[in-house]
Amino acid sequence: MSALFNFQSLLSVILLLICTCAYLRSLFPSIIDRNKTGLLGTFWKMARIGERKSPWVGAACLIMACTVLFWS
Known part of the structure; x- marks a missing residue:
């Protein structure tokens, strides 16, 4: 699937x-920085999210890892 x-x-x-x-x-x-617009700009935006919201992204990764290991 x-x-x-x-x-x-x-x-x-x-x-x-x-x-x-x-x-x-x-x-x-x-x-990453040379492509800020267009389709490749999506990767720049994801990098910015990962840098600015790193504690939240890290917590989400831990929660996702626990659900994959113990729930599925």
Whole structure:
């Protein structure tokens, strides 16, 4: 089943994208920062969310990990 049709999988994919974009921006800021508009601008926006809301994103990742490990 696709991650688009399963809400828990969709949330997992979004959280992983946010964390990955924020991590890649910390390593290679020029790659993410040059594309602030368009389709590739989505990755820049996810990196900004990961940087500014990092405690909330981290808590969401922990909650998602617990639900995947113990609930599913």
